[in-house]
Amino acid sequence: xxxxxxxxxxxxxxxxxxxxxxxxxxxxxxxxxxxxxxxxxxxxxxxxxxxxxxxxxxxxxxxxxxxxxxxxxxxxxxxxxxxxxxxxxxxxxxxxxxxxxxxxxxxxxxx
Amino acid sequence: xxxxxxxxxxxxxxxxxxxxxxxxxxxxxxxxxxxxxxxxxxxxxxxxxxxxxxxxxxxxxxxxxxxxxxxxxxxxxxxxxxxxxxxxxxxxxxxxxxxxxxxxxxxxxxxxx
Numbered sequence: 001x002x003x004x005x006x007x008x009x010x011x012x013x014x015x016x017x018x019x020x021x022x023x024x025x026x027x028x029x030x031x032x033x034x035x036x037x038x039x040x041x042x043x044x045x046x047x048x049x050x051x052x053x054x055x056x057x058x059x060x061x062x063x064x065x066x067x068x069x070x071x072x073x074x075x076x077x078x079x080x081x082x083x084x085x086x087x088x089x090x091x092x093x094x095x096x097x098x099x100x101x102x103x104x105x106x107x108x109x110x111x
Numbered sequence: 112x113x114x115x116x117x118x119x120x121x122x123x124x125x126x127x128x129x130x131x132x133x134x135x136x137x138x139x140x141x142x143x144x145x146x147x148x149x150x151x152x153x154x155x156x157x158x159x160x161x162x163x164x165x166x167x168x169x170x171x172x173x174x175x176x177x178x179x180x181x182x183x184x185x186x187x188x189x190x191x192x193x194x195x196x197x198x199x200x201x202x203x204x205x206x207x208x209x210x211x212x213x214x215x216x217x218x219x220x221x222x223x224x
Contacts, residue, residue: 004154031210042216043155043201050210091154098143098162098205100212102154 004094006103014111018080021106023092025073031095032075034067038088082110113138113204117215125223130189132218134202144185145203197222
């Protein structure tokens with residue numbers, strides 16, 4: 001199994017542009033988490049899904065952020081419009097048996 | 112709501128010395144506790160976890176942690192540091208076997224020769 005795969009690895013964009021981050025889960029895992037990591041706030045849980053259904057999105061900073069899970073193996077996190085303060089590393093993780101498996105993250109820079 | 116506090120954002124030790132990374136938690140129900148490690152430019156990897164049963168938990172790479180309910184602590188230790196242990200370490204808590212995992216702010220471990 002290739003593990004959790006995130007794309008792109010790096011994203012540089014200008015303020016106001018739409019950004020879409022992608023995540024492919026490990027086959028058979030039924031929970032999907034999106035985290036954001038910054039120096040100031042550490043790892044923040046943005047949203048998580050269980051069996052493709054969003055369970056808790058209380059960590060999503062504002063309406064500019066949205067996440068979808070169209071099928072059991074894929075998820076997207078969209079920021080529209082992006083702002084410089086969105087610059088961070090975004091991780092997705094899938095879960096089985098109380099263990100999270102993280103992707104390598106997407107380094108987002110909004111100029 | 113649960114939360115995690117990691118004391119010390121940076122810890123430096125000499126190679127061969129004891130490693131002690133501190134973690135205190137808050138949870139209204141019996142917690143599940145975790146330590147994760149993050150190497151540069153990588154995602155987090157599970158080191159060890161406590162769910163129920165034995166309070167001393169052994170993980171990978173020689174690390175272990177002890178759940179102390181009376182102190183609401185779950186400190187991570189390793190008897191002898193190795194250069195390859197240099198990384199960022201995160202303590203995390205979930206309320207029982209729920210999906211939501213809350214992370215601490217992390218402790219960066221430096222190991223000097």
